[in-house]
Structure formats: structure tokens, C-alpha cells
Amino acid sequence: MAAKRELVISLFLKSFRPCDILEKLKPLGINERFIFRTIKRYKTGSWKILPKPGRKRTVRSPEGIKRVRERVRRNPAQSGRKMAKELGISQSTMKTILKDDLRLIPYKKQRVHGLTEKQKAGRVERCRQLLKRHGGCEILFSDDKLFLLQDHHNQQNDRIYAAHLSDIPRDKLAVKKIPKCFQGYGMVWGCFSKNLKVPLLLIEPGVKINTI
Known part of the structure; x- marks a missing residue:
């Protein structure tokens, strides 16, 4: 995004009109609103995006998100509370990583009727008998x-x-x-x-x- 702003400003300093800038930079996905807003910010001296103040992320960093992603990939049935304890991070941070960063949804397991191999073979045999007796x-x-x-x-x-x-x-x-x-x-x-x-x-x- 910063490179696109610098490109718009460089063309504006060369006396290109906004319509000409749009025609040149439209293949890059730059729209008219972005051009006018960038030029307005340049005129007011606030077109450069300053780094956000505050403490640098230490847990929800790309490395931390990658560790959680690998753990979920190896075993998607793990408890979020257990993973947070093993990785040494808070439960709220783990919840944010799973929900916002990885876009994961905790689905409940569904209870279904269990069948043994003997029961499966018996059902197949009974189905064959029913087809033989009532096939037509x-x-x-x-x-x-x-x-x-x-x-x-x-x-x-x-x-x-x-x-x-x-x-x-x-x-x-x-x-x-x-x-x-x-x-x-x-x-x-x-x-x-x-x-x-x-x-x-x-x-x-x-x-x-x-x-x-």
C-alpha cells in the first residue's frame, strides 16, 4: 500500500492530472478515491502512514500463530485451554488466534450409531435376502x-x-x-x-x- 501511495505522489509531482494517474495505475487495482485521498494527504503533509505506537507483539506474532497452526494440523481435536497451557500463553490470546487469525470454528462431535464388523456383515446378508425375496x-x-x-x-x-x-x-x-x-x-x-x-x-x- 505504501508503494502505491509513493507511485501516486511521484506522478502527481510530475504534473499528472488525477484522471491521467487513474488511467496509468488502473491495472494495479488503484481506484479514483484512493488517488484523490492520497493527493489530499500529501498536500496536508500526512500522506505517509506512521508506525502504530504501542508494545510490539510477542505472543500473537507470526511465529506464535504458526506454532498454533501446526499443533491444530497435527491434532485438530485438542482443547484450546490445554494448548494455551502447553504453549505458555493466556486462554484469551489462544482464543483470538484460533478465531481471528486462523479463522477456525470449534464444531461439536456428533453422536452416531456404532456398528461392529459382525453387525455390518449381518445387515448386508439380510439386505441380500430381502432383495432375493422381494426383489420384484x-x-x-x-x-x-x-x-x-x-x-x-x-x-x-x-x-x-x-x-x-x-x-x-x-x-x-x-x-x-x-x-x-x-x-x-x-x-x-x-x-x-x-x-x-x-x-x-x-x-x-x-x-x-x-x-x-
Whole structure:
């Protein structure tokens, strides 16, 4: 950036107009605003960018950032607190390096169903048997789900804003806790296959589904 400013000033001292400077330096990615701002700063004597005052970085230096990057590359599952302790830096500095300098986001591990080699082989064998038995037929998959009709209450997040407690109606503030055996419920049944999707069916209360 400093080299570009010096180039603009050198052309300006040679009596080039701003439009001529723009035409010459446009391939370098210099726009008109940058040229006018640089010339204005030159006229006021403040066109050179002075070094920023303050203490020189000792931890968030390129060498320190490189050490953290190499550690994350070797083991991306390391704890930021543990790395900060081993490298002898503060946790806040480690957090800044990971977030601002390396642009890393700590994603949570996802829990999935584990399968042993024996279970995998058994599933493959059962799939082969199903294809052999029903290879030319339409296989129908069905399931049902019971939904309780009472609203879920989150004691921490469900709030009502008011100036005074007396301003809130009693029926809005109170949450009735009803045992599950007395709650309303609804049963939904659905099924699908390779080429078919049946609309969801709402089962009336009291109706029993024994067979299809």
C-alpha cells in the first residue's frame, strides 16, 4: 500500500492530472478515491502512514500463530485451554488466534450409531435376502407416532415482559402441569415405498391398530 501511495505522489509531482494517474495505475487495482485521498494527504503533509505506537507483539506474532497452526494440523481435536497451557500463553490470546487469525470454528462431535464388523456383515446378508425375496415387489414401510397435545414449557426461556407482575393475566402466567395419562394426544400413521407415498393419517382417540 505504501508503494502505491509513493507511485501516486511521484506522478502527481510530475504534473499528472488525477484522471491521467487513474488511467496509468488502473491495472494495479488503484481506484479514483484512493488517488484523490492520497493527493489530499500529501498536500496536508500526512500522506505517509506512521508506525502504530504501542508494545510490539510477542505472543500473537507470526511465529506464535504458526506454532498454533501446526499443533491444530497435527491434532485438530485438542482443547484450546490445554494448548494455551502447553504453549505458555493466556486462554484469551489462544482464543483470538484460533478465531481471528486462523479463522477456525470449534464444531461439536456428533453422536452416531456404532456398528461392529459382525453387525455390518449381518445387515448386508439380510439386505441380500430381502432383495432375493422381494426383489420384484413393492416393499411398504410404515410407522406411527403418538403426539401429546400439551405445550412444552421451558422454565428458563419462556418469559412474559411486563412492567409489574400484576399486569400479567393469571391464565397467561400460570402453566398447568397435567399427568400424561390425562393429557390429550393424537396418533399419526404413515407409510411409503419406492414409488408410493401415502398421506399421513390421523387416528381417532381410542382406536387400536393391531394389523394392517
